[in-house]
Amino acid sequence: MSVALTNTKQKDALLDAGVFSRADVETLSARLNEPDWLKSMRQTAWTVFEETPMPTTSDEAWRRTNIKKVKWNKFALNGSSSVKATQALADLPEAVQSALEGDYPASGRLVIANNQVVYLEISEAVAGEGVIFTDLSTAVAEHPELIQQYLASEAVPPSNSKFAALSSALWQAGVFLYLPKGVEVEEPFQVAYVLDGPGSVSLPRTLIVGDQSSSATIIEEEISLSEHGQGLNVGVVEIYANADSKIRYVEVQRWGEDVYNFNVKRSVGQNDSNVIWETGQLGGRLTKTYFDSLLPGNGASMEFNGVYFLEGKQHLDTDCLIRHTGLYTNGDLLLHGALKDSSRSVFTGLIKIDPTGQQTNSYLKNENLLLDDTARADSIPSLEIDANDVRASHGATIGKIVEEYVFYLMSRGIPRNTAVRMVVEGFFYKVFDRMYNKRVKEKLSQAVSAKIGD
Amino acid sequence: MAATVDVNLDDYKYGFSVPENYAFKAEKGLSERIVKQISEMKNEPGWMTDFRLRGYKHFMERPMPQWGGQGMLNTINFDDIYYYIKPVGADKAFESWDDVPEDIKNTFDRLGIPEAEQKFLAGVGAQYESEVIYHSIIKDLEAKGVLFLDMDASLREHPEIVKEYFGTVIPPEDNKFAALNTSVWSGGSFIYVPPGVHIDLPLQAYFRINAQNMGQFERTLIIVDEGAYVHYVEGCTAPTYSTDSLHSAVVEIIVKENGRCRYSTIQNWSHNVYNLVTKRAQAYKNATMEWVDGNLGSKLTMKYPAVWLMEDGAHGEVLSIAFAGKGQVQDAGGKIVHAAPNTSSVITSKSISKGGGRTTYRGLIKVAPDATNSKSNVLCDALILDDESASDTFPYIEIENSNVSIGHEASVSKVSEEQLFYLMSRGIEEDTASNMIVSGFIEPIVKELPMEYALEMNRLIEMEMEGSVG
Numbered sequence: 001m002s003v004a005l006t007n008t009k010q011k012d013a014l015l016d017a018g019v020f021s022r023a024d025v026e027t028l029s030a031r032l033n034e035p036d037w038l039k040s041m042r043q044t045a046w047t048v049f050e051e052t053p054m055p056t057t058s059d060e061a062w063r064r065t066n067i068k069k070v071k072w073n074k075f076a077l078n079g080s081s082s083v084k085a086t087q088a089l090a091d092l093p094e095a096v097q098s099a100l101e102g103d104y105p106a107s108g109r110l111v112i113a114n115n116q117v118v119y120l121e122i123s124e125a126v127a128g129e130g131v132i133f134t135d136l137s138t139a140v141a142e143h144p145e146l147i148q149q150y151l152a153s154e155a156v157p158p159s160n161s162k163f164a165a166l167s168s169a170l171w172q173a174g175v176f177l178y179l180p181k182g183v184e185v186e187e188p189f190q191v192a193y194v195l196d197g198p199g200s201v202s203l204p205r206t207l208i209v210g211d212q213s214s215s216a217t218i219i220e221e222e223i224s225l226s227e228h229g230q231g232l233n234v235g236v237v238e239i240y241a242n243a244d245s246k247i248r249y250v251e252v253q254r255w256g257e258d259v260y261n262f263n264v265k266r267s268v269g270q271n272d273s274n275v276i277w278e279t280g281q282l283g284g285r286l287t288k289t290y291f292d293s294l295l296p297g298n299g300a301s302m303e304f305n306g307v308y309f310l311e312g313k314q315h316l317d318t319d320c321l322i323r324h325t326g327l328y329t330n331g332d333l334l335l336h337g338a339l340k341d342s343s344r345s346v347f348t349g350l351i352k353i354d355p356t357g358q359q360t361n362s363y364l365k366n367e368n369l370l371l372d373d374t375a376r377a378d379s380i381p382s383l384e385i386d387a388n389d390v391r392a393s394h395g396a397t398i399g400k401i402v403e404e405y406v407f408y409l410m411s412r413g414i415p416r417n418t419a420v421r422m423v424v425e426g427f428f429y430k431v432f433d434r435m436y437n438k439r440v441k442e443k444l445s446q447a448v449s450a451k452i453g454d
Numbered sequence: 455m456a457a458t459v460d461v462n463l464d465d466y467k468y469g470f471s472v473p474e475n476y477a478f479k480a481e482k483g484l485s486e487r488i489v490k491q492i493s494e495m496k497n498e499p500g501w502m503t504d505f506r507l508r509g510y511k512h513f514m515e516r517p518m519p520q521w522g523g524q525g526m527l528n529t530i531n532f533d534d535i536y537y538y539i540k541p542v543g544a545d546k547a548f549e550s551w552d553d554v555p556e557d558i559k560n561t562f563d564r565l566g567i568p569e570a571e572q573k574f575l576a577g578v579g580a581q582y583e584s585e586v587i588y589h590s591i592i593k594d595l596e597a598k599g600v601l602f603l604d605m606d607a608s609l610r611e612h613p614e615i616v617k618e619y620f621g622t623v624i625p626p627e628d629n630k631f632a633a634l635n636t637s638v639w640s641g642g643s644f645i646y647v648p649p650g651v652h653i654d655l656p657l658q659a660y661f662r663i664n665a666q667n668m669g670q671f672e673r674t675l676i677i678v679d680e681g682a683y684v685h686y687v688e689g690c691t692a693p694t695y696s697t698d699s700l701h702s703a704v705v706e707i708i709v710k711e712n713g714r715c716r717y718s719t720i721q722n723w724s725h726n727v728y729n730l731v732t733k734r735a736q737a738y739k740n741a742t743m744e745w746v747d748g749n750l751g752s753k754l755t756m757k758y759p760a761v762w763l764m765e766d767g768a769h770g771e772v773l774s775i776a777f778a779g780k781g782q783v784q785d786a787g788g789k790i791v792h793a794a795p796n797t798s799s800v801i802t803s804k805s806i807s808k809g810g811g812r813t814t815y816r817g818l819i820k821v822a823p824d825a826t827n828s829k830s831n832v833l834c835d836a837l838i839l840d841d842e843s844a845s846d847t848f849p850y851i852e853i854e855n856s857n858v859s860i861g862h863e864a865s866v867s868k869v870s871e872e873q874l875f876y877l878m879s880r881g882i883e884e885d886t887a888s889n890m891i892v893s894g895f896i897e898p899i900v901k902e903l904p905m906e907y908a909l910e911m912n913r914l915i916e917m918e919m920e921g922s923v924g
Contacts, residue, residue, distance in 0.1 A: 060521070355841070370856030373823070383847035385866050388838035393865035398853045 012054050014162075017072030019201070019232075022046050024077060025169050032137050037148060045158035045168030052162045064346040064378055065288050065317040070260055074199055075232045077170075081114035081196040082225065092119060099192040099221040099252070104439065107187045107216070108133040113194035113225075115172035115203060129183045131216075136174035136205055146178060150209050155238035155266040155294070163262045167205055167236040174205035179214035179245070188217040188250075188439065195222075195259060198229035206237040210245035210273070217248040217437055224256030224283070231259040233284075239267035241275050243297065248276040250440050252447050255283035257312065263289040269300035271326070278435055280444040281308040281316055282451045292321040293331065295357075301330035305434045307444065308335070309451045310343035310375075317346040322364065324357035324390075331362035336431045338424050338452075339368065339375035350382045351394060357387045364394040369401060369427055371420075421452055480538040486510060489637050492538045496606055496640075499613060502620075509626035509636025516630040522785045522816065523754040530728055535700055537638040537671070595653065601646040602657055605673050608644035615646060619675060623706035623734050623762075631730040635671045635704040642672030642703065647682040647713075656685040656718070656904050674705040678713040678741075685716040687904060699727045701752075707735035707743065711765075714742040718903055720911060722751035725782060734760040734789075737768035744771040746902050748911060749784045758816060760789035763797035763825075770799040775899045777915060778811025778843070787817035787848075792825040792858075803834040804896050807843035808919075814846040819853075819860060826857040834864035837895055889919050 014020075025046050029039045055062040083093060089102050092111060100109050107126045110133070111119035117135045126133070132143060140147050152158060158165040175191050193204050208218060224231060233255065241247050247267070255261055261284040267275040277291055293302040308316055322331040337345050347366045368377040381394040401423055409419035428448055435441035480488055489510045493503040518527055595602065601612065609616050626636040647653060678684055701723060709715045715735065723729055729752040735743040745759035761770030772788030784807075790799040805813035815834045836845040847864045869891050877887035893900075893912060900908045 358841070368853075370853065370858070373826075373856045375856055376852075376854045378853065379851040379862070381847075381849065381862065381864070383836075383845070383864060383866055385836075385838065385846065386844040388841045388843060388868045390838075391865070391867050393863070394847070395864070396849070396851055396860075396862040398851060398860040399858060400856045 013068070013070075014054055014072050014166075015050060017075075019072055019075045019077060020166065020170055028170065028172065032140075034140065035144060037144075038140060041152065042169050045152070045165050046170075048158040049162065049165035049169050052165055055162060061319060061348070062288070065286070065315065067260075067286070067288075070286070074230050075201050076199045077201050079114055079197050079200040081116060081118075081194065081200070083111070083113040083118050083194060083196060085116070085118045087119075089119065089121075093225060095223055095225060096192050096194060099223055100190050101439075101443070105187045106190045107131070107185050108189045109191075110135060110175055110189075111192045111194065112173045112204060114196055114200050117173055123187070126185055130180040131183060131185060132176060132178035133189055134176055136171070136176045136207060139176035143176070143178070146209065147176070147207070150238065150240055151207055152238070155240065155268050156236050156264050160264055160266075163234050164236055164264045166234055167203060167264070171203050171205035171236070174207065175218075175220075177206075177208045177216065177218055179210045179216050181211040181213060183211075183214045185214075185216040188219050188437075191218065191220045193220065193222045193233075193235075194225055195229070195231040195233065195255065196225040198226065198231075200229065200231045202231065202233045202235070204233070204235045206235075208237070208239045208247060208249065210239075210241050210247045212242050213244040214242075215246035217250065217440065219250040219252070219440065219443065221252040221254065222283070223254050224259060226256070229256065229258060231256060233259060233261045233263070235263040235265075237263070237265035239265075239275055241267060241269045241273035241300075243271045243273060245270075246274045246276075248278065248437060248440070250444070251277075251279045251281075252444060253279070253281045253283055253287070254447065257283065257285055257314070259284045261287040261289070263287075264292070265290060266292040266294065267302065268294045268296065269302060270297035272299040273297055273301070275302045277302070277304040277306065278437075278440055278444065279304075279306040280447050281306070281318065282447060284314065284316070286315045288317040288319070290319045290321070292323070294323050294325070295329040295331070296325045297329075298326040299328055300326050302332070303434075304333035304335065305431050306333075306335040307428050307431050307448055308337040308345060309340075309448055310337070310345060311340040311451075312343060313341070314343040315346075316344070318348070320347075320349040320364070322349075322351050322362055324351070324353045324360040324362060326357065328359040328361075329357060331360070331364070333364040334431055334434060335366045336428055337366075337368050337377070338371055338427065339377055340371045342372070342374040342376075344376040344378075346378045346380075347396070348380045348382070349394065350384060351392050352384045353387050353390055353392060355386045358389045360387065360390040360392065362390070362392045366396045367427070368396075368398040369424065370398065371401065371424070424452060425449065480536060482536055483533040484510070484513075484535075484537055484638065488537060492638060492640065495538070496609075498609060501617060502609065505621060505626065506637045506639075509633045512627045513630060513633035513637055516633060518630065522756050522814070523783045526728070526754040526783060530700060538640055598651045599648040600651060600653065601644065603644055605642040605644050605675065606640065608675075612644075612646075615677070616644070616675070619677060619706070619708060621706075623708060623736055624704050624732055629732060631702045632704050632732040635673060635702050635732070639671045639673035639704065642674040643676070643686070644674070645676040645684060645686060647678045647684045649679040650681045651679075652683045653685070656687045658687040670699070670701045670703070672703045674703070676705075676707040676715060676717070678707070678709045678715045680710045681712040682710075683714045685718065685904075688717070688719045699723075701727055701729045701731070703731045703733075705731070705733040709735060709737045709741040709743050711739040711741060713738075714744075716744040716746065717759075718746040720748040720750065720903075721755065721757075724751060725753055725779075727752045729755040729757065731755075731757040733757065734762065735770070736762045736764050737770055739765040740767040741765075742769045742771075744773070745788065746773045746899065747775070747786065747788075748899070748903075749774075749776045749786050750915075752784075753781065754783045754785070756785045758787045758789050758818075760791070761799065762791045763794055763799065765794045766796050768794065768797045770797075772801045772803075773899045773902055774801070774803040774815070775896055776803075776805040776813045778805070778807045778813045780809040780811060782811045783814070784811070785814040785816060787815045789818040790820070790830060791818075792821040792828040792830065795824065795826045795828070797825060798829040800830070801832045801834075802898060803832075804899055805834075805836045805845060806839065806892060806895070806915075807836070807845050808839040810842040812844045812846070814848065815864070816848045818850040819862070821853045821855050821858050821860070823854045825855055828855070828858045828860075830858075830860045832862040835895070836864070836866040837892065838866060838868055889916060892919055
């Protein structure tokens with residue numbers, strides 16, 4: 001007896017909502033005056049998008065994140081933004097300025113509001129070393145060979161998933177960072193993605209290529225200007241870390257409370273490269289983000305230091321893959337989250353070691369603090385191991401705040417609210433303490449403290 | 455790193471078979487007619503026939519699971535299996551050992567059952583094919599009101615108890631293989647322990663598959679009444695055959711207030727058996743349920759003993775050990791559902807893979823919204839002995855309540871060079887040293903087994919380990 005899988009054409013809520021169409025792809029290519037290779041790349045990606053079924057709760061990766069009730073027709077592509085293009089940082093809205101940390105030095109700054117580039121700067125010294133930091137469309141015109149080589153290639157091709165295909169077909173603005181061989185950039189590159197106005201759609205695409213022995217830090221902050229507007233973000237980040245390079249990618253996700261947020265972020269690490277992910281996931285109504293680290297190169301390593309703090313009805317689904325394919329690769333992931341009200345987090349973390357991945361050393365841990373009875377956390381740390389000479393371990397904990405700690409602080413005269421807050425901050429500091437870059441550590445810890453509030 | 459050793463099926467310890475001799479053998483394959491025929495042969499009451507048909511209907515409708523060993527699952531040909539075989543002499547259970555037919559006795563001799571009895575084990579219920587043919591219960595147990603008989607007999611003799619509990623822990627619609635079992639079940643054990651009765655010696659039953667293409671679908675129901683205690687031991691061995699056999703059992707256990715039940719299994723089917731078993735227990739107020747689950751044999755095992763902690767103070771434990779050699783997939787683990795406050799649970803899993811085998815720990819800890827003050831800890835360790843073998847860990851943790859303490863840890867590694875070096879520096883051969891490390895690795899679980907089983911377990915692991923060095 002065999003069981004046939006029913007393969008009837010399923011309804012595609014996202015496609016049927018009519019927010020995106022093949023005509024949009026053509027209009028976009030024409031508007032941006034794109035070369036033929038990019039036009040056909042977008043067309044192919046659109047076909048993949050059409051043919052890939054919408055993820056449902058029957059798919060293991062989406063079992064705990066239901067997007068059936070998202071009203072896709074509430075979103076509109078090309079919504080206008082109140083943020084006007086400018087040459088001066090001071091002209092930008094305060095929230096954007098604060099995201100860009102104008103008081104500190106930076107190697108470059110870029111602001112994209114509702115898919116429009118509104119601000120771009122790069123330090124002359126850095127540009128003088130051959131570093132490219134610009135918006136992705138400009139890069140297509142000026143450095144087509146690099147973009148053609150890397151964009152939507154090994155890391156996140158359209159075949160990756162429904163949302164990756166949509167991004168490949170319709171990305172509108174993005175970041176391109178290229179580090180030439182041997183160039184080490186000290187100060188970070190800072191990017192702000194802005195959603196503005198109800199129903200806005202953002203389709204950001206970040207492409208980072210670090211050539212041999214280069215290094216840099218890039219900080220992306222995601223903010224909503226109109227707090228209560230519904231928004232949609234479909235983003236892709238690709239990081240290509242070539243031999244001996246070191247890329248630190250920082251994400252401060254502070255979308256407004258009505259933003260639906262879908263991302264695929266993936267790095268490919270060649271021999272002896274090092275990719276560091278540092279994330280604070282704080283905003284959004286519903287988020288599904290993949291942070292995938294592929295380690296095909298011998299001696300390649302990755303590190304992940306992440307925190308999340310959720311409240312209200314926020315739903316956050318974080319999916320991390322560490323794939324060890326090369327020899328003696330290293331992985332180290334730590335993700336701490338606290339949940340208030342009736343928020344919910346889902347964590348899926350997989351350490352996958354291929355038969356070739358001998359002498360891998362990998363660790364993954366997710367800890368959750370439930371601050372209210374109605375909060376819910378699911379944690380699924382997994383291991384798939386096809387090599388024997390390895391060390392791989394993982395852990396997950398879910399628990400409430402330790403009352404002894406709170407009691408101790410209260411016995412010192414600290415009010416309960418403050419004591420609880422201090423304990424929660426202490427819980428997050430186990431992650432912040434691993435952040436080597438002082439500015440990143442400060443930025444993320446401040447963002448978390450602001451979210452915790454009183 | 456060392457040479458790997460094939461697990462040679464010819465050397466399989468219990469890989470012998472005696473000529474088949476049957477009173478009745480249903481035709482191959484499954485249909486509504488066969489389900490009815492089985493029920494009719496057994497003179498069952500109408501409600502059981504309906505129950506079987508309900509299972510059959512669901513089995514046909516339910517798609518094959520698309521996870522775990524789905525690659526192997528899809529190769530099972532359900533039309534090529536005998537769903538019911540009744541051996542000669544099975545019409546009545548034997549009162550004494552002398553009455554058991556010689557060929558069946560020979561089989562048992564090789565399994566060591568008479569010795570086991572000589573060791574004053576409490577009772578022996580041995581299942582040969584689909585009927586329990588030999589059953590003895592020590593007199594004082596009977597006097598205490600303990601019921602220990604095969605499932606078919608219990609349906610004849612105690613229909614009211616069976617009807618009350620049968621299928622309440624695992625409904626026919628639970629999963630595809632529970633549905634299959636419901637439709638064609640035969641044999642298995644029924645145990646009822648009255649309130650306050652403490653059975654000191656473990657109750658045992660051996661199950662064997664002897665006929666080619668013979669499915670084994672036993673059904674076990676254990677009811678431990680208030681304050682009672684029982685330790686049930688199930689051991690499985692099957693002779694080696696060239697075509698694949700299917701074993702799909704259902705075990706339901708109910709442990710009432712302050713009761714305690716321990717269920718130990720050493721599964722050592724020959725390496726061509728599909729072992730797809732559903733085991734679940736419900737533990738009520740302050741009750742304790744423990745599963746000790748060893749998986750050594752079979753081609754594919756998918757088995758996740760579960761405990762539902764139904765009332766305040768209930769405690770659940772799963773100790774799981776798996777060994778996967780060449781061509782084997784051991785997809786095992788445990789599930790705990792905290793459905794009430796102040797409940798606690800522990801899952802400990804140890805697995806070893808070797809010679810191309812794959813072990814998978816798959817588990818679930820679920821805490822319901824009302825289950826405040828629940829505690830759970832999960833620990834999984836895996837050893838991979840050579841570069842052809844693999845190991846996976848998939849622990850699912852679903853928490854809907856903040857007042858909990860849940861921890862999970864897992865590690866996968868090879869035999870530690872330091873430990874090996876230390877032992878070898880003491881003059882111990884590499885083989886022996888490696889063996890000692892593996893024995894030490896599984897020790898926390900083996901020590902929980904009754905002595906005869908612990909010895910057999912260690913012997914089996916040693917046999918599987920022969921010639922391998924980590």
